[in-house]
Amino acid sequence: MSxxxxxxxxxxxxxxxxxxxxxxxxxxxGGEVTYAALDYAASAPALQRVWDDVxxxxxxxxxxxxxAGYLSQLSTDLFENSRAEVARFLGCREGDQVVFTRSTxxxxxxxxxxxxxxxxxxxxxxxxxxxxxxWREAQVTCLDAPRSPREAVQTLERALADREPYGPALxxxxxxxxxxxxxxxxxxxxxxxxxxxxxxxxxxxxxxxxHPVDIAATDVDWVAFSGHKLYAPFGAGVLAGRADWxxxxxxxxxxxxxxxxxxxxxxxxxxxxxxATAARHEAGSPNVIGAYAIAAACKxxxxxxxxxxxxxxxxxxxxxxxxxxxxxxVRVLSLFGEDAPRVGxxxxxxxxxxxxHFAAALSAEYGIGVRDGLFCAHPLVRTLLGADGGEAGExxxxxxxxxxxxxxxxxxxxxxxxxxERFVRAVGELVTDGAKWxxxxxxxxxVPDTSA
Numbered sequence: 101m102s103x104x105x106x107x108x109x110x111x112x113x114x115x116x117x118x119x120x121x122x123x124x125x126x127x128x129x130g131g132e133v134t135y136a137a138l139d140y141a142a143s144a145p146a147l148q149r150v151w152d153d154v155x156x157x158x159x160x161x162x163x164x165x166x167x168a169g170y171l172s173q174l175s176t177d178l179f180e181n182s183r184a185e186v187a188r189f190l191g192c193r194e195g196d197q198v199v200f201t202r203s204t205x206x207x208x209x210x211x212x213x214x215x216x217x218x219x220x221x222x223x224x225x226x227x228x229x230x231x232x233x234x235w236r237e238a239q240v241t242c243l244d245a246p247r248s249p250r251e252a253v254q255t256l257e258r259a260l261a262d263r264e265p266y267g268p269a270l271x272x273x274x275x276x277x278x279x280x281x282x283x284x285x286x287x288x289x290x291x292x293x294x295x296x297x298x299x300x301x302x303x304x305x306x307x308x309x310x311h312p313v314d315i316a317a318t319d320v321d322w323v324a325f326s327g328h329k330l331y332a333p334f335g336a337g338v339l340a341g342r343a344d345w346x347x348x349x350x351x352x353x354x355x356x357x358x359x360x361x362x363x364x365x366x367x368x369x370x371x372x373x374x375x376a377t378a379a380r381h382e383a384g385s386p387n388v389i390g391a392y393a394i395a396a397a398c399k400x401x402x403x404x405x406x407x408x409x410x411x412x413x414x415x416x417x418x419x420x421x422x423x424x425x426x427x428x429x430v431r432v433l434s435l436f437g438e439d440a441p442r443v444g445x446x447x448x449x450x451x452x453x454x455x456x457h458f459a460a461a462l463s464a465e466y467g468i469g470v471r472d473g474l475f476c477a478h479p480l481v482r483t484l485l486g487a488d489g490g491e492a493g494e495x496x497x498x499x500x501x502x503x504x505x506x507x508x509x510x511x512x513x514x515x516x517x518x519x520x521e522r523f524v525r526a527v528g529e530l531v532t533d534g535a536k537w538x539x540x541x542x543x544x545x546x547v548p549d550t551s552a
Contacts (some may be wrong), residue, residue, distance in 0.1 A: 105120050108124040111149075111326070114412075115148065115176050115350070115412075115513060115514045115515055115516050116148075116331075116400075116409070116513045116514050117148035117149070117514070118144075118145040118146060118147055118148060118331065118513075118514030119145050119146045119147075119148060119151055120135065120137060120145045120152055121134075121145070121514065121516070122134065125467045126510060127464065127465060127466070127467060128233065128408070128464040128537050128548045128550075129464075129465055129536055129537065132467075133466070133467035134467065134518075135467050135469065136466070136467055136468040136469065136494075136518075136519035136522055136523065136530065137469050137470055137514075137515075138469055138470050138509045138510060138511055138515070138519060138520075138523055139471050139508075139509075139510060140221060140309070140329070140444065140445075140468050140469055140510040140512045140514075140515070141278050141306060141329070141445045141471065141475075141508060141510035142327050142329075142510075143328045143329065144309055144328070144330065144331050144512055144514070145331065145514055146331055146332060146333045147150065147331040147332075147396075147397055147400050147513075147514070149396065149400045150331060150332050150333075150393050150397050150400060151193065152332075153392070153393075153396040154203070154334070154389055154392060154393050154396065156390070157178065157392060158389070158514045160174055160175065160386065161175060161389065162174065162175040164174065164176040164179045164384070164385075164386060164388055165179075165357065165379070166228075166389065166433040167284065170263055175388055177387065178386050178388070178392055179391055179392070181395070182200075182391045182392050182394065182395035183198045183200070183378065183391070184336055185341065185393060185395040185397075185398055185399055186198050186395055186398055186448070187340065187504075188398075188402075189398035189399075189401075189402055190313055190314070190315050190323055190338075190340050191312075191314035191315050191316045191317060192315050192316070192340055192341075193315060193316050193484035194213060195342075196315065196341055196342065196343065196344055197341070197342075197346055197377070197378045198339075198340045198378060199337060199338070199339045199340070199346070199378045199381050199382060200336055200337070200338060200378075200382060200387065200390070200394075201324075201336070201337040201338065201339055201381075202335055202336065202337055202387070203230075203326045203335070203336075203337040204228075204230050204231075204303060204304075204305040204324045204325055204326040204329075204337055205230040205234075205326075205337075207324035207325075207337050207339035208231055208272070208303065208324050208339075209235045209352075210332075210352045210381055211234075211270075211301055211322060211324070211339060211345075212234040212235050212236070212237065212238070213222055213266070213349065213350075213352050214345045214348070214349035214352070214381075215235075215237070215238055215270065215345070215349075216268040216345065216348075218267050218268065218360055219237075219238050219239075219267070219268040219269065219270060220238065220239045220240075220241065220263055220267065220268070220269045220270070221235040221238045221239070221241070221269070221270050221271075221272060222240075222241045222243060222256065222259055222269065222271045222272070222298070223235070223240065223241070223242060223243065223271070223272045223273070224242070224243045224244075224245065224246070224252070224255075224273065225242050225243065225244060225248075225480060225483065226245045226274070226277060226279075226435065226477070226479070226480040226483075227274055227303065227477070227480075228278050228290050228303065228305070228475075228476050228477050229476045229477065229478070230303065230305070230476070231272045231273075231303045232451055232479070232541065233286055235272075238270075241259055241373045241483055243255050243256065244257055245435060245479075245480060246435065247435060247437075248436055248437070248526055249284065249285040249288070249434065249436060249440075250285075252284065252285060252289065252418060253285055253288045253289055253292050254291055256271060256292050256293070257292045257295075257296070258300055260293065260296035261296060262280065263296075264492055266297065268299075269293075269296070269298035269299070269301050269460065270296065270298060270300070270301060271289065271293045271298050271299070271300040271301070272300070272303065273286065273289050273300065273301075273302060274302075274303045274305075274306065274307070275302050275303065275304045275306065275307030275308075275311075275313065276306040276307040276310065276311070276442070276443045276445065277306065277435070277445065277477075277480070278305065278306045278445060278475055278477060279433060279445070279447050279475050279477050279480050279481060279484070279506075279508065280433055280435055280436075280442065280445065280446075280447060280543045281306070281417075281442035281443045281444060281445030281447075282434065282435055282436045282440045282441070282442045282512075283311070283440070283441045283443065283445055286302055286318045286320065287317070287318045287319065289546070290318055290320050290321075291319065294319065294533045299322075299342070300320050300321050300322075300373075301320065301321060301322040301323070301324060301341070302318070302320045302322065302323045302324070303324055303325075304323050304325040305324070305325050305326050305329050306329065306443060306445060307325075307443065308323075308325040308329070308330055309330045309331065309401075309443075309513070310328050310409075310410070310413060310443035310444060310512060311406075311410060311443065312321045312406050313325075314342065315341060320341070321341050321342045321490045322339060322340065322341030322342060323341060324337065324338065324339050324340075325337060325338055326338075327390060327393055327394040327397065328406050328531055330394060330397045330398070330401075331397045331400070331401075331512075331513070331514070332390075332393035332394045332396065333387050333390075333393060334387060334390035334393045335387060335390050336387045336390025336391050336393065336394055336416075337394075338394065339381075340487050343420070345387070346378075346380065346381060347376050347380065350374075351380050351381055351383060351431070352381040352383075353381070353383040353384065354372075354383060355383035355384050355387070356383060356384065356385075357375075357379055357382055357383050357384060357385070358373045358374055358375060358379060358380050358381065358382065358383035359372050359373070359374060359375070359383075360373045360374060360376075361373040366464050368423040377506060380438050386480075390448060401513070404513075409513045412513075413443065413511070413512065413513070416444060416511055416515060416517075416520050417442060417443075417444055417446070418469075419476050419520050419521070420444075420446055420511075420523070420524060420526065421446065423523075423524030423527065423528070424446070424448060424526075424527065425525070427450075427528055428527065428528055429450050429451040429452065429531050430448050430449075430450055430451075430527065430531070431448060431450075431451070432446060432447070432448045433447045433449070433481075433484040433485075433506060434484075434528070435440045435484070442512040444510055444512055444515070445508065445509075445510040446506040446508070446509050446510070447475070447481075447484075447506045447507065447509075448506065448507055448532060449485070449506050450507070450527075450530075450531060451530075452540060453530075454505070454546070455472040455473075455505040455506050455507045456472045456505060456541075456545065456546040457535070457539055457546045458472070458507055458530065459472035459507050459546070460539055460545075460546040460547060460548065461530055461535040461536075461537070461539070462523070462526055462530070463536060464539075464547075464548045465526075465530075465535065465536055466522060466523075466526040466535060467522075468519070468522060468523055468526060470507055470508060470509045470510075470523075471507070471508040471510070472505055472506065472507050472508070473505050473506070474504075474505060474506070475506075475508055481505075481506055482504070484506075485504060485506065487504050509523060537549070
């Protein structure tokens with residue numbers, strides 16, 4: 101099916117075809133049901149079109165940038181064209197570089213490795229650990245969680261105004277929270293950063309699969325995201341943006357591909373001239389299929405009419421939020437309030453339930469896959485739960501207070517209406533009637549007790 105046909109055939113209420121949409125899973129209570137994948141924020145299912153594109157290329161796979169053979173040349177062209185497609189998807193400016201990495205985490209660690217000396221980093225406590233932790237060689241200022249987009253900008257402005265001595269600085273901020281799904285004021289934060297002489301990197305891991313990302317329009321300096329959240333498997337990611345810090349620093353990894361020229365010195369040492377292109381930070385044989393999968397996903401989303409996908413997702417968000425609001429025992433976690441714009445990522449807790457127990461019951465009794473825990477955003481979830489420390493409790497209802505974990509449901513372009521409807525129904529039934537099965541804790545996870 102052509103991209104044009106795919107786009108024209110999609111109504112606002114029709115999901116994009118993804119792998120696994122017909123997978124059947126067993127229920128602990130007996131029988132089977134079609135699996136409802138509602139953990140897109142962790143890893144989204146691959147688009148069928150991406151899988152088909154990769155399968156069509158796979159027989160022609162060859163090592164890039166090194167061989168004179170036909171398959172090597174074809175793979176090199178495909179790899180570099182993939183870079184151009186990603187740049188188009190992100191609205192890159194002239195001179196921006198697109199570096200292929202392993203993931204968002206790898207991308208931000210790469211950026212951390214090229215920071216100028218004495219660079220200060222400003223990051224909100226609300227960030228995913230991938231954005232919170234890489235800056236170990238820099239002086240880091242961790243900012244308190246804001247309670248509105250306006251407060252986020254004001255908090256950053258105050259922090260940047262107070263920095264002394266004046267020198268290089270970087271702000272790292274998410275585009276959409278992996279816990280609450282709320283959209284952050286990226287353009288305004290970029291303006292505040294630049295007004296104080298700082299640069300800004302956007303963690304778009306949760307934003308890119310749900311909303312268009314435009315580097316030029318938002319005026320961010322870099323964008324990082326992962327393919328596996330953008331409906332593309334095979335373990336690849338992207339860091340895209342300004343080239344100067346990337347070109348001026350030593351390579352992230354030293355080895356073949358990053359080096360332009362290597363000479364043996366008379367004293368027995370080795371002299372290296374590194375590439376000034378994106379290859380400088382892509383040492384080793386690159387993940388060609390992973391890069392191509394990302395490019396195929398970018399092209400599929402762009403040609404399927406992203407605006408239509410955004411509108412459909414808003415409908416799904418409204419249904420889930422309305423369904424959860426009908427259950428008084430459910431508390432949805434939020435920083436910016438009920439009216440804040442958001443993507444299809446919603447976290448909540450249920451009075452009287454350990455979140456791991458609730459998530460296990462959704463899976464075992466309804467065939468619904470969600471996430472429970474602290475979502476690699478421990479400071480944020482603790483802030484939202486009003487907890488200063490401690491660990492998640494044992495499986496079952498907490499004896500005292502609220503257990504230190506939450507439930508996250510997430511969805512996107514491939515989610516059928518029925519999955520959302522089943523989830524809402526299941527939440528209501530579990531709260532009203534309780535679980536139909538007994539559960540126990542095994543290796544820290546809540547699982548059905550099959551010993552009886």
